[in-house]
Amino acid sequence: MRKLLLLLLVLPGICFSQSYPSKPVRIVLPFGPGGIADITTRTIAPKLSDSLGQQVIVENMPGAGGIRAAEAVARAEPDGHTLLLLTNGNAVSQALFKSLPYDPVNDFAMISTVGFFSMVIVTGEKSPAKTLQDVIAMAKANPGKLNIGTITPGGTQHLAGELFRSTAGIDALVVPHKTTGEVIIAARNGNVDLAVDFVAPLLSSIRSGALRALAVTAGKRFPGLPDVPTVIEAGVAGYDVSSWNALAAPAKTPRAVVDRVHRELAKALAHPDVQKRFTELGVDGRASTPAELREFFISESRRWARVVEAAKIPKQ
Numbered sequence: 376m377r378k379l380l381l382l383l384l385v386l387p388g389i390c391f392s393q394s395y396p397s398k399p400v401r402i403v404l405p406f407g408p409g410g411i412a413d414i415t416t417r418t419i420a421p422k423l424s425d426s427l428g429q430q431v432i433v434e435n436m437p438g439a440g441g442i443r444a445a446e447a448v449a450r451a452e453p454d455g456h457t458l459l460l461l462t463n464g465n466a467v468s469q470a471l472f473k474s475l476p477y478d479p480v481n482d483f484a485m486i487s488t489v490g491f492f493s494m495v496i497v498t499g500e501k502s503p504a505k506t507l508q509d510v511i512a513m514a515k516a517n518p519g520k521l522n523i524g525t526i527t528p529g530g531t532q533h534l535a536g537e538l539f540r541s542t543a544g545i546d547a548l549v550v551p552h553k554t555t556g557e558v559i560i561a562a563r564n565g566n567v568d569l570a571v572d573f574v575a576p577l578l579s580s581i582r583s584g585a586l587r588a589l590a591v592t593a594g595k596r597f598p599g600l601p602d603v604p605t606v607i608e609a610g611v612a613g614y615d616v617s618s619w620n621a622l623a624a625p626a627k628t629p630r631a632v633v634d635r636v637h638r639e640l641a642k643a644l645a646h647p648d649v650q651k652r653f654t655e656l657g658v659d660g661r662a663s664t665p666a667e668l669r670e671f672f673i674s675e676s677r678r679w680a681r682v683v684e685a686a687k688i689p690k691q
Contacts, residue, residue: 395455395632396429402622403434403448404460405441411575411656412620415490416460418652422643427635440529440691441465442475449477453625455632459483461621463531463679466672470680471529473690479676483623484630485668487637489644490658491617493593494535495574496606497586499562507589507609510569514545521547524558524567529688531618534679535592536571537686539606542614549686562586573618574599574657592616597657617659619675621668633665 402420406412413435420431436444441464451457465479496507504510514521523540525532528551536549550567552558555576562570563585570577570586574597580586581600590606591597594615606614622640624633641662643649653660663671 395635396427398456399430399432400427400456400458401432401434402458402460403436403444405437405444405462405464406435407437408435411492411573411658412460412462414656415620415653415658415660418649419489419640419643422646422649423636423639426639426642440471441468442472445479446476448623449482449625451625453484453627453629455624455628455636457625458486458636459623460489461485461623461672463619463675466675467529467534467679467683469676470683471688471691480669480673482626484626484628484633485665485672486622486624486633487640487665488619488621488661488663488668488671489640490653490660491593491619492658493574493591493597493617494532494571495577495581495591495597495600495603496539496589497562497570497572497577497581498568498589499565500584500587501565502568502587504568504589505587507604507606507611510589511543511545511610513568514543514547518546519548521545521569522567523547523549524552524561524570525549526552526555526558526572529683529691532571532573534682534686535616536569537688538616538682539571539592539611539614541682541685543611559586578657593659598654599657621663621672623668637662637665 402416416433420433423431445465448457448459469479498504523536525536527533533551540547555572558570558572559580561567581588588600588603590604590609592606644660644662
């Protein structure tokens with residue numbers, strides 16, 4: 376009898392997963408088109424379409440610090456046909472906003488990580504600083520005078536700058552700009568002493584010599600800049616920061632469907648064409664299990680909450 380009851384419980388999920396997907400699958404992004412997260416999602420979408428047998432549509436839904444997109448997916452039918460591109464912006468949202476219309480952890484069924492994006496710390500070509508240790512020495516000799524350019528208050532780059540300031544033990548001012556282009560110009564002109572942003576948009580300026588790359592923020596070197604050390608290698612112990620994205624579905628999505636999407640996503644990420652494109656973009660494509668993603672998400676939320684608190688960033 377017990378085995379029969381168990382079978383009756385799991386049978387609907389098995390049957391549902393066999394018919395899934397029965398219509399196009401939407402991946403909702405909390406960003407506009409053209410960014411790295413958008414490009415990486417559009418890189419894997421055709422592979423998922425092929426393996427799932429239904430078109431995978433990328434839908435851009437920017438605004439409200441990612442809240443709009445996350446809420447739309449959290450409230451969607453939990454059938455696996457609406458997915459969220461989860462980011463570290465979602466992980467930090469609890470620390471940045473006074474209230475959210477959803478629970479960042481419990482209103483989603485975690486599926487898998489997709490990619491990790493390193494950032495790079497740069498200075499202008501005319502800067503006297505040749506290494507990260509030069510910068511730290513300058514900052515300690517002139518407390519409060521070093522400026523670190525980033526974008527978006529409360530965003531990944533801004534928080535990476537704040538974490539560098541505190542981890543390196545320097546008295547410096549993190550200055551957010553509106554766009555990456557403004558940060559590049561400020562660093563090249565010497566209006567900021569350092570800048571922190573994703574690798575991809577800074578590569579051409581680094582390779583032309585207009586910007587000097589001092590260190591990458593992730594725990595391992597970026598293949599496109601093999602001679603640039605990590606921040607840890609440059610002497611700042613414990614600093615390992617990557618932006619990342621992942622896939623999640625609404626809570627209560629059948630586990631069999633989550634497992635199916637996880638399986639096909641892992642295959643897509645391992646495809647040579649996807650790996651090649653990700654490498655060009657400075658993205659480390661890497662799948663995780665649903666349980667690993669959930670644990671990672673909670674850990675990231677706690678870490679960035681500490682950074683937000685230490686930086687005294689007001690809640691919105």
